[in-house]
Amino acid sequence: MVRLDGVTKRFGDVAAAEDVSFELGQGEFLTILGPSGSGKTTVLRMIAGFMEPTAGTILLGGRPVGALPPHRRSIGMVFQRLALFPHMTAAGNIAYPLRMRGFPRDEIPARVERYLGLVQLAGLGDRRIHELSGGQQQRVAIARALSFEPDLLLLDEPLASLDRKLREDMQLEFRRIQQELGVATINVTHDQREALVMSDRVIVMDGGRIQQAAAPETAYRLPANRFVAGFIGVTNFLPCAVRRSADGEAEVAIGDTVCAGRCAAPLPAGAPAEAALRAEQVLLGEAGQPIAHADMVVPATVTEVIFEGDRVVYAVHAAGLGGALLRIFDHDPLHHKTRRIGEDVAIGWKRRDLMVFPRDT
Amino acid sequence: MKAPQAKTVVIWTVVWFNLIFLALPTVIVIVASFTAGNIIQFPPEGLSLRWYASLVETDSYSDAFLRSLYVAAICTLISLPIGTLAAIALARYRLRMATAIQLYLLLPFTIPLIVSGLGMMLVFGQIRILGQLWPVGIATCVINIPFMIWAVASAVNSLDVDLENAAANCGAPPLLTFLTVTMPAVMPGVITGGLLMFILAFNEFIVSLMLVDARIVTLPVLVYNSIRSVITPDLAAIAVVYIVVALATIWVLDRLVGLEIFLKSK
Numbered sequence: 001m002v003r004l005d006g007v008t009k010r011f012g013d014v015a016a017a018e019d020v021s022f023e024l025g026q027g028e029f030l031t032i033l034g035p036s037g038s039g040k041t042t043v044l045r046m047i048a049g050f051m052e053p054t055a056g057t058i059l060l061g062g063r064p065v066g067a068l069p070p071h072r073r074s075i076g077m078v079f080q081r082l083a084l085f086p087h088m089t090a091a092g093n094i095a096y097p098l099r100m101r102g103f104p105r106d107e108i109p110a111r112v113e114r115y116l117g118l119v120q121l122a123g124l125g126d127r128r129i130h131e132l133s134g135g136q137q138q139r140v141a142i143a144r145a146l147s148f149e150p151d152l153l154l155l156d157e158p159l160a161s162l163d164r165k166l167r168e169d170m171q172l173e174f175r176r177i178q179q180e181l182g183v184a185t186i187n188v189t190h191d192q193r194e195a196l197v198m199s200d201r202v203i204v205m206d207g208g209r210i211q212q213a214a215a216p217e218t219a220y221r222l223p224a225n226r227f228v229a230g231f232i233g234v235t236n237f238l239p240c241a242v243r244r245s246a247d248g249e250a251e252v253a254i255g256d257t258v259c260a261g262r263c264a265a266p267l268p269a270g271a272p273a274e275a276a277l278r279a280e281q282v283l284l285g286e287a288g289q290p291i292a293h294a295d296m297v298v299p300a301t302v303t304e305v306i307f308e309g310d311r312v313v314y315a316v317h318a319a320g321l322g323g324a325l326l327r328i329f330d331h332d333p334l335h336h337k338t339r340r341i342g343e344d345v346a347i348g349w350k351r352r353d354l355m356v357f358p359r360d361t
Numbered sequence: 362m363k364a365p366q367a368k369t370v371v372i373w374t375v376v377w378f379n380l381i382f383l384a385l386p387t388v389i390v391i392v393a394s395f396t397a398g399n400i401i402q403f404p405p406e407g408l409s410l411r412w413y414a415s416l417v418e419t420d421s422y423s424d425a426f427l428r429s430l431y432v433a434a435i436c437t438l439i440s441l442p443i444g445t446l447a448a449i450a451l452a453r454y455r456l457r458m459a460t461a462i463q464l465y466l467l468l469p470f471t472i473p474l475i476v477s478g479l480g481m482m483l484v485f486g487q488i489r490i491l492g493q494l495w496p497v498g499i500a501t502c503v504i505n506i507p508f509m510i511w512a513v514a515s516a517v518n519s520l521d522v523d524l525e526n527a528a529a530n531c532g533a534p535p536l537l538t539f540l541t542v543t544m545p546a547v548m549p550g551v552i553t554g555g556l557l558m559f560i561l562a563f564n565e566f567i568v569s570l571m572l573v574d575a576r577i578v579t580l581p582v583l584v585y586n587s588i589r590s591v592i593t594p595d596l597a598a599i600a601v602v603y604i605v606v607a608l609a610t611i612w613v614l615d616r617l618v619g620l621e622i623f624l625k626s627k
Binding site for chain 2: 048049050069070071072075076077079080081082083084085086087096097100101144145148
């Protein structure tokens with residue numbers, strides 16, 4: 001459906017996107033995830049045709065689009081601030097692409113009705129845009145982007161401005177509509193949860209480059225590098241030194257503690273590295289006692305306790321790990337006792353949960 | 362407990378003071394215009410419509426009124442395309458020397474009207490169009506165009522930056538995008554600016570005074586001439602005509618744009 005080959009966009013000396021390549025199949029939902037300035041929106045705008053790549057090619061349906069202007073591309077887009085036409089009704093907005101793309105006049109009203117129904121706005125077609133709520137405006141924007149049955153749907157962080165509850169509802173709504181229509185979709189967001197919830201595949205970008213392209217679960221379980229490990233999920237990074245490394249395993253020294261973890265590529269002995277532990281994979285136990293299922297146990301002191309209802313967030317200080325401060329999630333607060341600040345505890349983890357990354361220099 | 366009450370008293374005193382002093386001259390003129398006597402005075406000496414009748418009967422007044430309307434119409438017609446396009450271009454597209462152009466277009470604000478009027482008198486005299494009415498329309502357009510640009514620009518700036526991209530994404534080529542999306546979306550600003558230009562040109566005095574001669578006096582100039590000879594209550598009646606025109610403009614604005622949108626866009 002869509003293919004990008006080495007797409008690069010430079011503004012002067014600054015590369016907003018560098019050597020971006022990926023392919024998207026029919027009906028696939030891809031999310032480009034990254035912080036602001038990572039180049040994700042630049043990539044989206046080049047696909048839409050609002051910007052031309054400095055280098056590389058973009059293919060839509062097998063054909064390179066090169067300098068094809070945006071209005072000649074069969075792409076629907078939902079914009080960050082929606083960009084609905086303020087002087088038209090909801091139905092007018094949805095009919096606009098149909099009129100512009102030469103759909104037969106007598107077919108347009110029925111089609112508008114159908115798409116109003118699809119986004120659950122049946123009967124609200126006559127409303128002006130400013131008479132609709134934020135969520136309803138979102139739905140109009142989706143319907144406008146889809147009514148002409150584009151080959152590709154682009155979502156430019158349209159959910160970023162909504163409050164959390166509505167955003168989560170709309171995420172599922174987007175996913176439902178997308179699956180119902182089977183349209184290939186590229187979504188851009190900085191919200192990791194949204195990326196994990198909605199996508200078949202996630203591309204993590206930073207500094208204009210793709211850091212990892214994988215299924216959401218893979219990106220979470222097997223982050224390709226330190227950036228991905230830090231961007232998706234809450235991760236503790238512990239500075240360490242590599243002692244030896246082979247076969248996807250590394251033995252490292254974190255402060256006075258020597259332990260093993262997995263690593264993507266072999267690391268040279270003595271190299272500075274970082275050991276990464278997800279906050280929910282650090283286990284809490286009684287001081288001086290073993291912890292079930294843990295391969296490593298070290299003593300620690302609780303320094304912070306935040307009760308959030310469905311989980312408790314702890315910060316602990318572990319002198320044996322070079323004085324590191326670790327964040328820990330306890331996802332079962334009803335069955336575990338809540339620790340107190342200052343309490344001596346033991347923390348532990350499974351060998352395979354520790355990831356080792358070369359330290360960024 | 363006392364502080365908020367004292368605050369309320371102060372605020373309402375200021376509000377009423379302002380309301381009264383803004384409205385007082387207008388109210389006095391309106392009341393005075395209905396006098397039955399021969400001089401403007403407040404309170405009026407009896408009530409009648411005789412000075413309104415005299416306005417209608419005096420040809421010089423109705424002629425001057427129509428001339429002012431004509432000047433205002435010309436000014437509005439010229440400023441609509443110029444101001445709208447300039448404002449959209451300045452607010453929307455990255456132009457070379459945009460700041461310089463903006464400053465240049467705001468220049469009329471910084472120059473005293475008497476100087477602009479003198480300059481235009483010389484230029485119009487040089488190209489031999491002095492003594493006609495339509496150049497007065499152009500002159501009022503030139504000195505007031507910043508208002509038009511400002512009204513449209515504030516409408517453009519409140520639009521989503523991706524509005525035109527959205528239209529292109531819907532399949533509209535650039536010209537259609539402009540006609541079907543950009544123009545209608547900034548229309549409230551265009552109407553606001555247009556009405557503002559109309560009323561400003563209709564009221565314009567100093568530049569008018571320097572560009573008209575005895576055969577083509579506009580209403581403000583005629584009022585000025587009358588004041589210098591005899592002050593009669595028909596001047597109060599003319600003042601009321603001005604008030605009515607202003608109210609009519611505001612009414613049209615409210616019908617077309619909605620006053621709350623107009624006030625919000627400032």
